[in-house]
Amino acid sequence: MLTLTHFLVLAGLLMSIGLAGIFINRKNIIILLMCVELILLAVNLNFIAFSHYLGNVEGQIFVFFILTVAAAEAAIGLAILVVLFRRRQSINVDELDSLKG
Amino acid sequence: MTEAIIFYLFSTVAVVSALMMISVRNPVRAAFYLVLSFFASAIIWLLLQAEFLAIVLVLVYVGAVMVLFLFVVMMLDLNIVEKESGFTRYFPIGIMLAAITFFSIYYVLGQKESGMDVFQSQPLSTAASHVEGYSNTKELGKLLYSEYVYAFEIAAMLLLVAIVAAISLTYRRRPKTRHQNPDLQVSARHEDRIRIVKIPVEERK
Numbered sequence: 001m002l003t004l005t006h007f008l009v010l011a012g013l014l015m016s017i018g019l020a021g022i023f024i025n026r027k028n029i030i031i032l033l034m035c036v037e038l039i040l041l042a043v044n045l046n047f048i049a050f051s052h053y054l055g056n057v058e059g060q061i062f063v064f065f066i067l068t069v070a071a072a073e074a075a076i077g078l079a080i081l082v083v084l085f086r087r088r089q090s091i092n093v094d095e096l097d098s099l100k101g
Numbered sequence: 102m103t104e105a106i107i108f109y110l111f112s113t114v115a116v117v118s119a120l121m122m123i124s125v126r127n128p129v130r131a132a133f134y135l136v137l138s139f140f141a142s143a144i145i146w147l148l149l150q151a152e153f154l155a156i157v158l159v160l161v162y163v164g165a166v167m168v169l170f171l172f173v174v175m176m177l178d179l180n181i182v183e184k185e186s187g188f189t190r191y192f193p194i195g196i197m198l199a200a201i202t203f204f205s206i207y208y209v210l211g212q213k214e215s216g217m218d219v220f221q222s223q224p225l226s227t228a229a230s231h232v233e234g235y236s237n238t239k240e241l242g243k244l245l246y247s248e249y250v251y252a253f254e255i256a257a258m259l260l261l262v263a264i265v266a267a268i269s270l271t272y273r274r275r276p277k278t279r280h281q282n283p284d285l286q287v288s289a290r291h292e293d294r295i296r297i298v299k300i301p302v303e304e305r306k
Binding site for chain 2: 019028031
């Protein structure tokens with residue numbers, strides 16, 4: 001029998017993998033952005049699972065808006081990435097330290 | 102029973118492809134593993150009867166966002182054969198953080214106080230629990246165009262702003278190419294183009 005916990009654990013696993021990916025992939029901002037997408041996917045899975053088990057469609061409305069914002073975020077993030085690569089010829093996170101942060 | 106098989110099969114696919122995504126070097130392969138993860142998640146969303154969003158996930162994410170990722174990878178001309186120093190250096194802390202996050206989520210789910218035990222006995226409802234002619238898309242549309250219409254329009258504006266931002270960030274005018282200047286073209290007047298010079302007739306000597 002599939003309960004809500006099954007779906008929440010799956011979402012938790014996907015989110016943890018995305019989080020680990022952000023720490024592991026320090027050479028490549030593109031994979032970093034993909035990890036953010038993975039975390040957003042896990043959040044959406046949570047929303048849909050709760051929406052199903054509570055019998056409430058409004059969780060799915062929220063997922064719709066998250067998808068919209070994530071698409072906009074990916075477009076702008078990749079645009080910034082392209083500009084960055086033109087300037088620096090590199091997308092290595094460790095080399096992007098001109099702000100001395 | 103069938104639902105359990107589908108759930109375990111496709112959640113395994115989603116988790117394994119997500120693990121592959123974070124561990125491969127090649128960004129193109131990572132993008133394809135993420136696509137596989139999205140497909141498996143879309144099937145799990147279908148299992149949860151969110152049909153519209155499952156289709157939107159495939160169309161928007163796999164069809165648009167991931168293709169955008171692949172195009173950017175193609176444009177960047179990356180050198181993939183880099184030293185793997187970063188991977189091993191940050192590997193332990195990454196795994197540790199992921200484990201801490203996962204087990205704190207898992208711990209909360211097991212708590213009595215979290216109210217999660219209400220759902221423990223509730224099985225996944227099947228298609229038979231809906232009235233005949235129920236449509237997930239119609240239900241979403243009804244809510245989206247009535248109660249959430251203001252948020253919907255803001256989302257549309259957000260996408261427009263994202264288009265303008267992405268284009269204006271990446272737009273680059275090459276100095277060597279020749280352009281038309283529509284402003285100058287439209288504002289051109291024939292007085293500026295032709296100058297009629299009156300030359301007095303000279304007498305032949």
